[in-house]
Amino acid sequence: MPNPLTIAITAPGQMGAGIGARLTAQGCRVIVPLEDRSQASLDRARRAGMVHAGWDELGQADMILSIVSPEYAERTAERVAAANPGARAIYAELNAITPERALRIQKIAEGAGLGFTDGGIIGPPPSDSADPVLYLSGPAAAEAAGLRAYGLRTEVLHGPVGEASALKLSYAGITKGLAALGATMMLAAARAGVEEQLMAELGVSQSALAQGFSRSIPGMLPKSGRWVSEMHEIADFIGADFPEHGIYRGVAALYERLFDAHLADGEEAETLRDLVGR
Structure with a gap:
């Protein structure tokens, strides 16, 4: 088994919790900010084996997976970047957003020192019967694709940021x-x-x-x-x-x-x- 990673997930929604559960089952430590979350979100995070971390701790992870509703994608990137200046994690933007929005988020992430990959998830949350694929493009796509060693299906699109979106x-x-x-x-x-x-x-x-x-x-x-x-x-x-x-x-x-x-x-x-x- 590869060396375990610390992975940050920005929200414990159904997809985020499903991916978190798959990663924890493969030995990763998965952190997620849980302040002001609903009881349903707290329960999903607990069942997935994810642990609470403050927004200013997410930059300590090897990779940050942004999985939120599309309208919160830029706000989430801004919050992570502001709380983690100089971090060296990879920021994987995995939300259903336009290529133009992905480019704006790339500037936010790289401005804080984060690596960046654009991504798109196709399929339902991981489970015993479901295995979604993470399509990735942009400068850190190949590195982020290493998540395949931890139970996630990944495919690299050899194009610029925005192609996966x-x-x-x-x-x-x-x-x-x-x-x-x-x-x-x-x-x-x-x-x-x-x-x-x-x-x-x-x-x-x-x-x-x-x-x-x-x-x-x-x-x-x-x-x-x-x-x-x-x-x-x-x-x-x-x-x-x-x-x-x-x-x-x-x-x-x-x-x-x-x-x-x-x-x-x-x-x-x-x-x-x-x-x-x-």
Whole structure:
């Protein structure tokens, strides 16, 4: 087994905790700031074997993995950089952000002396049945890819900062966009009273699509609130010069509405669950 590393993770969300658990199982010491975190976050960190560290201690790690909601990515980098001037850790920006935002974060990290790699995570949190891949690009990508020795799948893209982020957003735009498209038309069909006919026809002529919706839509509902900012990042990635960027502004609004419906056991969430058989 390779020498154990100290890895800092910026937040114990589902993905961060999943990666933290995989790393601790491989002998790494995983630290995470836990001040002002919810009880659910504290519980996830404890189950993953992560230990609390202050923001000013993260720079002592070998690597800092930024795993937060996209709208907090720059703020998180600024907080880490301000608290750890002169640190020599590698800062791995693993959030679903635009290449332009990744370049801004590179300047923040390198300005504090940190190494930098741009990254994108494709797949669900690590578990016994899931093994996501971390795509990496930029100056410290090869070093960060060494996490494969500690149980994580890594792939180096031999391009500049922003390449991994572009791949992540392109992939998410298809997978999460497809779930939104299915939900949109199922709800439209329900409002018109033809939802049962729609599902029957999908089952006959588009069986693979119907089976995919039966998996993706129930899983989407509890996650949709977290996906809102990601859809705005995808719209920005496409660019306002292209009319189709508006598709993802609409998807963001849809996901915000569906998350509210999920929390309230509202009619739209119930309709979607009934139609896909969950």
